[in-house]
Amino acid sequence: MISSDVLRGYNDTIVLACLLDKDSYGYEINKQIRDQSRGYYHIKETTLYSVFNRLEKHGFITSYFGNESLGKRRTYYHITPKGYEYYCSKCQEWKETQELIDAFVRETIEEK
């Protein structure tokens, strides 16, 4: 069971990670998140598009129209250098968070 609070803090990171290697669009990113998380995370549409909106507002990604799909134009997203910097800082943040929590997590708990 994964805490949704924790996930919420890293939605930006997850989406940016999907844009690291190549530009992509809504549905493809949605699928990638599902696959890469081995089915553990089915991100909601509204969450995903809120993330796109926020990332674009901050200049971490840019959008452009791509191929025709079913007669409609797809919106593709591209990570910017600023976005890449933000992604790296979030990765670092996660490492530090993990180390902190790990200090309090015991592998086995002895019954007292």
Next chain:
Amino acid sequence: MEKIRVFVDNVFSGLPKTKEVIDMKRDILSNMEEHYLELIKQGKDEDSAFGIVVSEFGSIEDIRRELNLDEILYNESNLPIDEDNPMISYFQRKFRNGIIAGVVCCIIGVFGTAVIYEIFYYNYLVEAMQIAWFSVFVCIGVILFIYWGMEKDRFEKSCGSLNGMEAFQEAPMKNKKMKGIINGILWQLTVLIYLLMGFFMGLWHPGWIIFIISAIISSVINAFL
């Protein structure tokens, strides 16, 4: 696939039609449709696929929060797109005309009865004529008020407030209070005048008309507030 579009239209119906919202709605819809098609290709039946796609929609609250739609501020990205503005003033004009027509009908209805009396006083059917005239015109007036009141609600629901988008949240609150106060005063006045007319002038008979006039005034005020 049509069901998906209807679903998305429904969920987004309460949101103002800003460029951001329209773009997001379009993207989400296209995303959902692509997902649906892939589920069908995987062998799912239409209903299951539709159910899955809908369950992955999320909550419209996320969108509201993200786009700050709870307090609509008048800044660049939140301005309604241009084609809405001519539509708003066009509708406002029609609405105003509708209400004016309704008021005119009511006035004609009321005063027409006096005129009929003057002209047809000798006719034994004069009272029937008065009643008929009055009913027909007041009926038309009330129908106009109700119709335009509903149209206004429907319009505001899909396109944001008719009275301007700033202070979107404040207006309904203040208006409700205003309406309550005005209605209260209006009706108390009505009863008072009726009682006065009855006791001091014995005008119980045509005096009751004041209640109808009050009702008309009340609906006109409510339509405009």
